[in-house]
Every structure is written in structure tokens, then in C-alpha cells.
Amino acid sequence: MSASPDLRTVQKRTLRMMNYEDGLWDLLLGFVFTLLAVYPVTRARFGPAWNVTLFVGVLLLGVAAYRIAQLRFSTPRLGYVEPRRSPALKLVLGITIALVALTFGLVILTAARPDLLPNLTPSRGPLWLQSYLVEIVVMLALIGLFGGMAFIVGVPRLFLYGWLLGGANLASAIVNQGTPEAFNLPMGLAAGVILLIGLGLMIRFVRKYPARSAEAQDER
């Protein structure tokens, strides 16, 4: 071990262990984007109002399942840890939540009601830029958001997720042009890749951290 303690490295490692080692977060993210991929199909079937209700309901169920899985699956293996809520962490969390909400809002809006978005189309410039400016902005926002998260918590795969999801959002605008009720294939593929990564991480997590027995804890 190094004689010079690097607190930032230890903090990053602790944060990684707490949130990103079990693959559950990746599975939740993949699940959310799977919902977004089927969003146009269910919208055509149930109508906008019911579809939003369904989307939010299933999303909340997913989040509840994530929390339960954390408690029943991760905690017995990884152990219980309570994060320290320092003012700096609160600030970072607040900014992250605001950015996530903003990005998701934009993704949902571009997928569901692009007409509600302000007209940002420039009158000059290349045709591709004029046609897909909003999608390009969303893509850059996603890459920036996930890239920032990857840097802060030291999890490089989040950077890949930013590219995957941002690229999928742009690709879906190109592929699904004229067929807004079709399954969002690029988003579905991106979500599938994230789900596979999550599953792989979960398998590695189970092998790396076997469930500890209560008897072993009694040793102390």
C-alpha cells in the first residue's frame, strides 16, 4: 500500500463499490431505455395520456425493484454502507439530478412530442444540422452528462453509455422518420447492450462477493 493516502481514490472506489459493482444500476438504466424504445408503440396503442401513466407506473415499479434488489441481493454480499452527505456531495447530487431530469425530459419530448420543443432549426448551415439540431443537442447533453459521471465516480463505461444513448437518440430520429409509431430500434439496441453489460457485471459480482453468513459476522 502506498504510504501517501489518496483520499479521492479511496472515495471513488467506495462510491464505485456502493453503486456500480453489482450491475443493478446498469440494469435499471437499460430497463428505462427499453421503456423509451417501446414508448412509441404503446403510445399508438393506448393514447398519450394513458401511455404517460403507464410509463411512469412501470418506471416506479422498476425503481422499487431496484431498491429491493439492492437490499436483498447486493447488501448481503457487499455489506451495508451509509453514504456521507457532505455539502459538496449534496451539491453534486443536486446538479446531477437536475441534469438527469433535464436530459430525460428532452429525450422523452423528442420521442413523444417533438412539436412541443422550441424551434431551434437554424435557417442556414448544412442540411443535416438543420434537420437534427435538437437530437444533436440531446446527444451532446447525454455524452456530457454520462462523461461527467464517468469522470467523477471513475467508471469509464458510463462514458460509453453516453455515446450509446446519445447516438441511439439521433439514429432513431433518422431511422424512425415518417414512422413515429414504430418500435425505436436504435434505442432498443442501446438498451440491450446496457442490459447485457449489467447482466455480465451482476454475474461477476456474484462470483466476486459470495453471500456472507451471519455466523461469520458473529465472530466479531
Added chain:
Amino acid sequence: MNASRKPTDGLRGLAEIDRVVHEPARLMVLMCLYSVAKADFVFLLNATELSWGNLSSHVTKLEEAGYVHVEKGFAGKKPRTLVQLTPSGRRAVDAYRHTMHAALAARRR
């Protein structure tokens, strides 16, 4: 470092370093606890990769020094030992970091 140079304050500080904190295994435990509010024994085991017995003895030493607070309880029907850094433990880690940084900075001069 130039051998003709006298040891600086930064280097002299090493002689007074807190040996409870300086031991590598205990330092790992303290660093882990520094970044969280509290953690249970299983988490510390995974984070430090120490054995049960080893971790237990180091936590006991830290508890005796007043650097950590150990709280035994139950999570459902399973026993759970929670460990938390005390304010004096946090100060000890800060002081240790300060001493080490000062010593390393002195070496660079």
C-alpha cells in the same frame, strides 16, 4: 534529498506520526470510513480485503483509541456490526494526511 540539508519541519513531523493511524491495515479502514457515514463489517471486509480476524482486531484497536464507534445491532434477524468514524478519528486522519503531505513536500524541496 540533499544530504547536507537539515531535516525540515515537514520531515520532523514524521517522528510524531500517529502510529495507530499509520499501520497500513488500520489506515485502510480509516480511509474507507472517512468517505462514508457508517459501514458494516462485511463492507469493510470487501473494501479492505482483510480477513475477519484481522479486521476485527484492527477495529478493536481503533475503537480503543476512540477513532471509531462500533454499534452492534440486527438487520432483520441477522446480526450486523456497524462501524463509524468518530470526530476524533476524522481529526486523526486529517492530521495524518497533513503530516504525510508536509513530509513529502519537504522531500521535494
